Amino acid sequence: MGITIGEGQAKTLLEKGTLQAQELVQDPSKVKELLAQLEGKIKEVPVIGETLSDIPVMISMIRSYITGEYAEISPKVIASLVGAMLYLLKREDLIPDSIPVLGLADDLAVMGLALKLSAPELKTYSGWKAAREVPERTVESDEEYAVSDTEENGL
Numbered sequence: 001m002g003i004t005i006g007e008g009q010a011k012t013l014l015e016k017g018t019l020q021a022q023e024l025v026q027d028p029s030k031v032k033e034l035l036a037q038l039e040g041k042i043k044e045v046p047v048i049g050e051t052l053s054d055i056p057v058m059i060s061m062i063r064s065y066i067t068g069e070y071a072e073i074s075p076k077v078i079a080s081l082v083g084a085m086l087y088l089l090k091r092e093d094l095i096p097d098s099i100p101v102l103g104l105a106d107d108l109a110v111m112g113l114a115l116k117l118s119a120p121e122l123k124t125y126s127g128w129k130a131a132r133e134v135p136e137r138t139v140e141s142d143e144e145y146a147v148s149d150t151e152e153n154g155l
Contacts, residue, residue, distance in 0.1 A: 010109040017083030017110070018076075024086070025079055028066040034082065035059050037089050052108065054115045054122050061125040070125060077118050084114035 024030055042055055058081055064070035065078055088107045115122070 007109075007113060010106075010113040013087055013106070013110045014080065014084055014113055017085075017087045018080045019083070021082035021086055022075075022079040025066070025075065025082055031062065031066050031082060034085050034089060035062060038085050041089060052112060052115065054119070055111070057122050057126055058115060058118070060129065061122060064125070064129075070128065072124065072128065073121050077121050081114050081118055084111045087111075 024034075038055070038059060042052075061070065061073070062078060062081060065073060087110045
């Protein structure tokens with residue numbers, strides 16, 4: 001018995017969730033609660049796979065967006081990602097989650113589509129975040145490097 005969810009079905013489900021999410025995104029505390037629930041839910045998924053490997057980046061990006069730390073993203077993209085989270089966590093599924101393995105098929109299809117559609121934004125965010133995590137070199141740190149080079153050379 002093979003049940004598959006097509007991209008068209010996943011897109012329809014994602015659009016419904018996005019409409020609901022546009023309102024929800026206005027309340028950062030509710031979004032934070034959803035993010036915490038999603039982190040718990042993905043621990044239950046036996047194999048995330050390459051398609052869903054960007055979920056932690058997505059969670060981080062949404063957190064940065066709702067705290068105002070990162071604003072270089074369309075509110076529509078945020079609503080789409082939150083809509084996918086809502087489907088994964090709250091909605092009545094096409095395939096009930098109580099059915100082992102198959103129960104996650106529709107959830108993963110919707111989340112996978114949301115991640116695929118927002119891949120450029122996730123990549124941009126990852127670059128932004130990585131750039132912020134690299135400590136900037138200062139004149140003082142350059143002087144420290146020069147001193148250690150001199151000491152290494154026995155000068």
